[in-house]
Amino acid sequence: MKEQVLEFEKPLADLAIQLQTLRDHSANQKIDCSDEISRIEAKLDETKKSIYENLTAWQRIQIARHTQRPYMLDYVEHAFDDFFELHGDRHIGDDHAMPAGFARIGGHRCVLIGHQKGRELKENIKRNFGSAHPEGYRKALRLMKLAERYGIPVITLIDTPGAYPGIGAEERNIAEAIAFNLKEMMSLKTPTISVVLGEGGSGGALGIGVSDRVYMMENAYYSVISPEGCAAILWKHREHAPEAAAALKITAPDVEGLGIIDGVVPEPQGGAHHDHAVAADSLKKVIVEAIEDLGRLSHETLLEERYQKFRKLGEFEVAS
């Protein structure tokens, strides 16, 4: 598969090519170019630093949507052990956009639920580009109820542009499937942990996201509406998505600043797609810590703290 180079990463790609050419030349001709090589290496490091430490909201969104970004099942491979996938909502069907099952992480049993995108067209059609139908949300709830019964934590990995806005989804009441999850997750008597991996698209993300702990990967975004959708409504054109992305405050640091999440999970320099294993280690550490912390709380404390966590969100003034 062809490496996807983002527009703002082009200077890095150019430098990398220069470096490779020089190294090849040096090796083939048996000429010592080490001074020139280290000069370009230094320049590459410097350019990386200046690009990756000053990412705009729109650049982060491009990273969040990068086709080589690790998806749920990549994290399953690197961070989880023994994923036993279960299928179906017991009523209509199985939603491949939302795999779910039993899993182990760091020696802990859990129920794992997430959105899954595809990299190739065929896989993307199977996964519906990570947009779940009502069946996905209902399967998720079915498994959460199992977790509650067995007293094991629920981990949800969020990565969706949004719940699917299709005819069948509307006919089978997608909005109700999400709403019911919001209500049920609030009273689920077992620890719940959510991490936004890439795209946290509105109700489709929140529908598996009402958890005791909510984290975001460093280059993930979490938003009430896609930047394109917001731009189309408020700027009258989708081309203004970069401005909308900045205005909506949807990057992990911004969302953390608004007090919505419990922490940002660090990614390797330039984004998780540069090193899946390192990103997965980072995720695993946060999840295992959260499982161990939450495991010490009584159900009563857990539920009260979960309620208050969401209850306090919102900003307004009281008129005198």
Next chain:
Amino acid sequence: MFPKRTLDNLGEKKKDMPEGLWHKCPSCGDVIHELELNANLRVCPQCDHYNILPSGERIQLLTDENTFDELDTDLRTVNPLGFNDYTDKVAKYVKKTGLQDPVVTGRCTIGGHPTALGVMDFRFLGASMGSVAGEKLTRAIECATQEKRAAIIFSASGGARMHEGILSLMQMAKTCGALARHSEAGLPYISVLTHPTTGGVTASFATVGDVILAEPKCMIGFAGPRVVKETTHQDLPPGFQTAEFMLEHGLVDRIVTRTDMRREIIRLLGFMMPALAA
């Protein structure tokens, strides 16, 4: 108590008409005097088209006389993201509607049943839900739970309010959380869907009612019809996303006209709050 409304603050566009007196039906084109339209609960006498009913009128229509005690009138919108023009936009709608927010909440009785009522008014910025709306509804639900009242919410909304970003999204979780506790306390929640109920409101408190009622022909959906059409490249089925369609697809329990709404809610509360039934 809510102030008595006059004809000139109903806030609907009346093109090419003597100001405030005549209303042209957007559905059949029939021209009707505002007084007559109001007398008919803003339903067109010719074609039964439902015009938006301002929250004040809705509350008057529904509640026992002189029982509505409005809650949290002092909550004001702020601009947490520093979103361009947002403060001015809200100020414009405050002026236009005489409301502070699309949501009005209060204690009342309906047919003698103690109730906490929330009503959304679509005239105010498409009744989009921001922090104030979410907070008012959550407080009203919590009040209902604490005081053993029924919770009733009349929804109408374009969805979560973009200008408050992720904070608006979180109001969905917050309101549903309060409703979860209300359910656990064994108390009833009736959700009434009016035109149009969409987006984040449909995907939260509006669709988790113990009973879900809807006004005739009102639009109910998650995504807007244009988005569905553009995403799927398919023709939409006839009546797609109407109350009648949603009744057929199992979301709505019953379609109730404006005229019958109070009577039907009193009947329902008689079943749902038996200890207090007459």
